[in-house]
Amino acid sequence: MDGSRFRTRDVDEAREELDARYYTSRMDVVDRERRPFAARFDIVVLGPLVIGDLSCGTDVRMSFGELGAYHLNAPLGGTMEMRQGGSPVVATAGRALLLDPAGDTFLDRWSGDCRTLAVKVGADALRDRLEQLVGRPPRGPLAFAPALDITRGPGLSWVRFARRVAAEALVGEGLARHELVAGPLQEALLNGLLLAAEHPWRDALAHPGEPRRPAPVKRVMDAVRERPEHPFTTTELAALARVSVRRLQESFREYVGMSPMAYVREVRLDRVREELRAAAPDEVSVSEVAWRWGFGHQGRFAARYREKYGESPSRTLRAGR
Structure with a gap:
């Protein structure tokens, strides 16, 4: 497990940090006059998961191309307006956005008052986890509904859990960094996301009962x-x-x-x-x-x-x- 606290007022340095931890991107400040750019990135890498507490201090826009991984943005406040092959969708403190690996991705506006939980999830790891849970290879792509309610229920619970894991992992000597703890935490986060988000296999996971294979x-x-x-x-x-x-x-x-x-x-x-x-x-x-x-x-x-x-x-x- 790897964790870091990153601070900068330089846009290029911030972009390079996000490139290294998440995806290759382009970042532009929308309005330098109103608020100064001040990036604060607390990021933890947990196997196929990258969990970040991110803010930029001023409005920015970004473009990524194809992500190659699933990605969830769950703001604490403010908004993130994003597009991925369709009309813009807005992430708020009540609604997270869950993006697919394929499709060019654009962040049209990341508001300056938006501090967000940004979670990158390896596509292969999530699909393998689903296969293990349902007991068979899923047919077709693992496609999620883009919106996730984070005001209550499984969505809120998962976001709180991910934040707690990231906060604990940033502590230098925390147990979350030990391999005996990190592995189960990683598995629990993958399981939780599959239970919280909408996808074709969610009911099978929520109500398991398939007999063991002969x-x-x-x-x-x-x-x-x-x-x-x-x-x-x-x-x-x-x-x-x-x-x-x-x-x-x-x-x-x-x-x-x-x-x-x-x-x-x-x-x-x-x-x-x-x-x-x-x-x-x-x-x-x-x-x-x-x-x-x-x-x-x-x-x-x-x-x-x-x-x-x-x-x-x-x-x-x-x-x-």
């Missing part, structure tokens, strides 16, 4: 995750499961929501993403990596990749190492 299904899933590069067939998977092909297919559809071979493709797609994120654009090509993991039809591969991760594979490669 042993044959678990054996196949473990085997595929251990050796995703192996040229599995349905017959071979059924033999590993020690059931008939028909029984395996029925069990997978009931407990995983897809066929056994579709599950193999989903795991391989995850491996493609891992490899693209770890590579440099001059080292490999998207088609090379896709072919190596068994995706021969580039058009179908790219469409499924964008559907699952909310960005193109070439975008992942460009934003990698």
